[in-house]
Amino acid sequence: MSGADRGRLFLENAAKAAAGTHSVSDTGDLLAALGRVVAIDSPVYCPGVTPIERAAAALFPNRVSDYAAATVTVEEVFGAIAETGTLVCSSEGGRAVQAGLLPAHHVAIVRRDRIFDTLDDLFAAVAAAPPTNITLVTGPSRTADIELTLAIGVHGPEKLDIIVS
Amino acid sequence: MSPEQTSLAFRENSVRALQDPALRAAMKQATDTFGTKRADAFAPVRDLEALRDRASAIRDDVLANLPMYVDRFVASATRAGATIHRAKDAATAREIIRKILADRGARRIVKGKSMVSEEVDLNSHLEAAGMEVVETDLGEYIIQMEGETPSHIIVPAIHKNRRQVGRLFADRLGVPYSDDPQVLTKIARKAMREKFLSADAGVSGVNFAAADTGSLVLLTNEGNGRMVTTVPPLHVAILSIEKMLPSLTDLPAFLRLLPRSATGQTMTSYVSVITGTRKAGDATGAKELHIVLLDNGRTEILAGESRDILKCIRCGACMNVCPVYRTVGGHAYGWTYPGPMGIVLTTLLTGMKKSHPLVDASTICGACVEVCPVRVPLVDLILGLRRRKVRDRFNDPRERRGMEAFGKAAASPALFALGQRLAGAFWPVVRALGGKDVAGRMPAPAKTPLRRRLP
Structure with a gap:
């Protein structure tokens, strides 16, 4: 699969799982996309560690250091899986995986070259020495515990936006 | 749940469940929805x-x-x-x-x-x-x-x-x-x-x-x-x-x-x-x-003839398609795990003495085997437990005596013929005593048994 096909398939499958999907080609595009999905003055948690995060963080004047107090988390995640439209979050490099869980809105940025074709490809890459926590995220938090009727946003985010960069 | 001495009241619970229209409606809606969603998810x-x-x-x-x-x-x-x-x-x-x-x-x-x-x-x-x-x-x-x-x-x-x-x-x-x-x-x-x-x-x-x-x-x-x-x-x-x-x-x-x-x-x-x-x-x-x-108890299960139940990954598909579960719901089973996998696991974990009524809670239709993603042979496992139930004498004594008598008669042509004649002779009595319940459910014995009609 070519990189472009992989990115398209990933976003297509992520959209099926009720994630908002965006594809950008440069930093200007990325900031424009962020401006569309996040109200600029929201209390935003953005680790500001990777180059992409540093660029993104500059956009938000009201950044908070405690993700439990944020309404939005904007972060770059470890990778993604095209087969299932899944984000891969990892604790590697001191990342707080739960930062994408507590706020009501999770905005995840994935680099195009970090998308795996299949679940098998991901686990082949990490199975020998897994970090403390790997979390696969497919769509927003959901339940069907009442009459099997879908309800969104139980304990995790009610809104998930994915930006492939 | 702590195992108790008395056996699980599956039959009594089922009778109660059948009289609860809210439960029946909830179960039907839920298991139907599960069936459709599962089929859609596997289609591609x-x-x-x-x-x-x-x-x-x-x-x-x-x-x-x-x-x-x-x-x-x-x-x-x-x-x-x-x-x-x-x-x-x-x-x-x-x-x-x-x-x-x-x-x-x-x-x-x-x-x-x-x-x-x-x-x-x-x-x-x-x-x-x-x-x-x-x-x-x-x-x-x-x-x-x-x-x-x-x-x-x-x-x-x-x-x-x-x-x-x-x-x-x-x-x-x-x-x-x-x-x-x-x-x-x-x-x-x-x-x-x-x-x-x-x-x-x-x-x-x-x-x-x-x-x-x-x-x-x-x-x-x-x-x-x-x-x-x-x-x-x-x-x-x-x-x-x-x-x-x-x-x-x-x-x-x-x-x-x-x-x-x-x-x-x-x-x-x-x-x-x-x-x-x-x-x-x-x-x-x-x-x-x-x-x-x-x-x-799992190490013991592993050493026995029912060990394949330990393959189960707890998806619940077997209960969603089970005609018994769909009708009476999970509480009727009386313990943690309901449905076909529950019949097997409950009996093995809590013992036949407590769980023998559950062993009958299956029509052996095989729908569970068809959907099980890891191919647990649930029907074989349930039949195995039924054999154990009979062997360990947990079945109804009347059923046991009846089957023993039938076994003896079926092994002897003379005894079998005598039984057929007696059944014919006593049929009017049985019908009179049993009333519509018996006459409506049980066919009358044939006038000439099949055995004698064959060349």
Whole structure:
């Protein structure tokens, strides 16, 4: 699969799982996309560690250091899986995986070259020495515990936006 | 749940369930929806049968080498920073967990959905020790509030409708009545968020464990599994020994099968892979991780003729298609695990004396075998238990005497012919005494038996 096909398939499958999907080609595009999905003055948690995060963080004047107090988390995640439209979050490099869980809105940025074709490809890459926590995220938090009727946003985010960069 | 002396009242419970129209309607709606969603989810999967074969073969290998995989898991999880406790039975497991929590002064416990914790009746034990235990899966939260037990292993409150949940929340939480699942979900989110942030410890179950890395794998849609395992500083996981997989590279087959079989989703919203405790430089992970490895009779099951039940990955597909479960619901079975897998596991875990009425709770139609993603031969297992039930003389004595008499007669042509003549002669008497109930249900004996009509 070519990189472009992989990115398209990933976003297509992520959209099926009720994630908002965006594809950008440069930093200007990325900031424009962020401006569309996040109200600029929201209390935003953005680790500001990777180059992409540093660029993104500059956009938000009201950044908070405690993700439990944020309404939005904007972060770059470890990778993604095209087969299932899944984000891969990892604790590697001191990342707080739960930062994408507590706020009501999770905005995840994935680099195009970090998308795996299949679940098998991901686990082949990490199975020998897994970090403390790997979390696969497919769509927003959901339940069907009442009459099997879908309800969104139980304990995790009610809104998930994915930006492939 | 603690095994009691008396046997499970499946028949009596079923009669009651049949007279409950709200339950019947909820079960029909839910199991029909499950059927459609499951079929839709599997429709685009190419080579489904090969995928099932692969998953089944992995589970066979795990069972064939279980002690080795368990030892390997213990060693690797310990290396990753977890503390392992081995519990031979339910009482030991409860007490180990209580002690871990009590020794660290934990009072407020948040709990992820775990059928194994139901099996060992953990909550009441912790509550008796003065701890507050909050179930955080929405379905579990509902039934905990109602003082009930789960009636389905995936959707614990499947037997309740939205109006019942709305009234329950209005009564107990003092919120305005609503029967909108989205509104009710938001109410639960708010109530439980506070519990998560102030919890001293999280207690969870485990879906799969990878032996070679000591990793725990948890699947939840709501995110409560993630909360319970990452927000509190202390995480206690209860893991029954058969949930091993050799390696994380074996996991994809199960991630493709379990969500589709369980809820008709392509993928569960959240899959957590937890390997040990928070290490230097980490910002994720419990500071202390205790894994309670539960046997509770499984080593014995492994050595017996019903061992294939330990392949089960708890998707619940077998109950959703079972004509008996669909009609009477999960509570009628009377113990933790309902449906076809529940008949087998309950009987093996609690003994024939307690569970023999369950062994009859199947029509042997085979629908469960058709949907089982890991090819557990449920019909063969149930038939095996029925043979054991007869062998151990737990069947009705009248049935037993009748079958013994028939066996003798069928082995002797003279005795059989005598029986046929007697049946013909006494038929008017039987009909007169039994009335319509007998005459309407039982065919009259033939005037000339088939045997004598054949050349």
